[in-house]
Amino acid sequence: MWWIICTLPVVLALRDIEPPAPSPVTRNTPVEGWLTARLNQFDASNTETFQMRYLYNDEFANSSNIVIFVGGEWAISSGWVTGGLAYELADMLQAGLFYTEHRYYGQTRPTNETSVPDLRYLNVDQALGDLAQFIQHVQSDSFDNGRYRKGRVALVGCSYAGSMATWMRLAHPHLVTAALSDSGPLHAQEDFPEYLEVITEALRAQGSEACVSSIEAAMRSVTDMLNTTTEVDRVGRLFNTCGALQASSPLDLATFFWFGITETFASLVQYAKPGDIATACSRITNSSISSDPVERLAAWITSQPSTQPCIESRYSTQVAAHTNTSYDSPQATMRLWTYQTCVEYGWYQTTTSSRQPFLSAVPLEYFHQMCADFFPNLFDTELLRSGVARTNNMFAGLSHLPDHVISVSGGHDPWSPMAPNATHATPLAPVYVVPGVSHCRAIRPTNNSETEELEATKHKILSQMYALMTDARAAAHHLVLSPVLLVWFVFSLVV
Structure with missing residues (x-):
């Protein structure tokens, strides 16, 4: 009978905690900020708003480039803007580094409680709209004296937030230049x-x-x-x-x-x-x-x-x-x-x-x-099944990867069957599956990898994200400061 042995709930499906953050490698203290976001991103007549939390580290901000570590179904904390692959990418790009909190999670609370009527604005469409509004805000003259006006944007996310990074490039290509999805399931x-x-x-x-x-x-x-x-x-x-x-x-x-x-x-x-x-x-x-x-x-x-x-x-x-x-x-x-x-x-x-x-x-x-x-x-x-079908229809499931998105997952990641593999890759949307590793391992820092292949993949991702964000302009000039990164950059272009 079915009730004798049961199995995993949704809790571990996409972990309801922030991915374990790396050790900080900077003494720079990120700043907490709040954006007045629209409650309904798709109805201009609805003027209700809420306060969306984010973290900001301007340690490397010597250009107009923007790197956003996308928050998922958890409360954000400073670890991912003081270390990790997004932090290293921000260093390479001399970019401002941000960490956004997903509506309804952490301290970003659009409603007073989570009753069923209050949850009607909890969906990925609205969350992507929040990201779009956030990017436009950072690129405006009103943010940090226009420091990032019209700056290029790189998104980095893992798990559900990795899915969001991919879907953001699909839905808002004019706002997102490049995206990295680590362990992001795309097929509902x-x-x-x-x-x-x-x-x-x-x-x-x-x-x-x-x-x-x-x-x-x-x-x-x-x-x-x-x-x-x-x-x-x-x-x-x-x-x-x-x-x-x-x-x-x-x-x-x-x-x-x-x-x-x-x-x-x-x-x-x-x-x-x-x-x-x-x-x-x-x-x-x-x-x-x-x-x-x-x-x-x-x-x-x-x-x-x-x-x-x-x-x-x-x-x-x-x-x-x-x-x-x-x-x-x-x-x-x-x-x-x-x-x-x-x-x-x-x-x-x-x-x-x-x-x-x-x-x-x-x-x-x-x-x-x-x-x-x-x-x-x-x-x-019927609500569930229509929702699953809608997700796949809206975001193409695994049938289409938007360009300028790099996808990576582990061979022992239980979520890998729902994520892209080599058969889904295109020249403009590379996919890496790293044998023997599990969930959200590629977003962790370089020099902190379980296998040599994972370490090599991280370096390849960094060089490819840098090339996408800069059109490879002055790539050699920038990377000459780091011979190791230069080797990986050249390697990634020929492999």
Whole structure:
């Protein structure tokens, strides 16, 4: 039955936290700014506005060039304007560096709360409109004494913000000169079982076949235990659930596996650092811990930060937490992002594929129920499906990449099936897939890469973004100051 083993929610689909920021390499303190943005970017008669937050670092601003690190479904912080690939690009271009906050997230709050009527202006179209207004503001005489008047603009984004960077170049080519999308999914899809397939391949490649087999054996045993009344409480104790497991409740069991098991593996793989997966697998397969694969799996699961202080398996408790309409509620960000998936993207990671160790499928109906309960009197499946179709129709999915956009993803990024690959590349829209790395790794600084190929890709991206922003004018003159970058620039033009 579908409720015996369930899988990953939307939370880990596109992480509801800011990507881990690099260590700062500057003492320059970014300035926080606020733009009075239009609430409805598509209705001139609507004069309502809100305050959109951004960060600004003018450390390198010796030209009119503009680099914008695009914010996604998180609160922005200074790390990405004091280090990372966008920071290095701003250095190369002698550009002003900005970090924009997405409407409804962080401190950018267009409404007083997040009730269903208040969320009608939460969509990517409006967010792209905000970016357009922001660019026009920075390019105007009213910003910093016209310092960036008519300046060229480079966008850098990862994950959903990478999608936005691509779509911004598609929708507003007159405003955006070049864009880098790291791990940005471009194809909306209601059912997304490929996510767990990539997780499985990463566990196998960076861990072992024994790791995948042990997880599957544990899941089979847990399934059997949940079908036995006397064993249900033992499962709850082993996995440290916040309350007694209710084996008679399909939604409670789904919630247990969602928050307790599959999401934990998604967190491991999607943001894996070198050695993380191997370390996890060594514990999951270590018979000196226990001869029982269930006990080994539970020991690893309950040691992870995401399962602390306990695993909340009560579906009604989760619904209550995610129907709190305060921006300051603990689950506010997940509520907001879930809304976007329910009306624009889908991306529900079901276990309908047999090429993963988590066994029984989670049907779309589980996620449909989540959308319906989080957003009562709004959601139905037709709304979701029409939203998915509209997203693909408006932004072309994977069928067309706009020029002057560089796309990159990791071979072990669970989101890579929804992102461009080599078959989608064109001479004016290059695509790089870096084997063995996961989500949002290319936007991190150079000299901080898991593999030589990732490091080489970062240098190639920098040189190509520089060429796009300058039409390669005086490229050699600029890069002669750095022989290493000059080598990479020449290399990128011939490869």
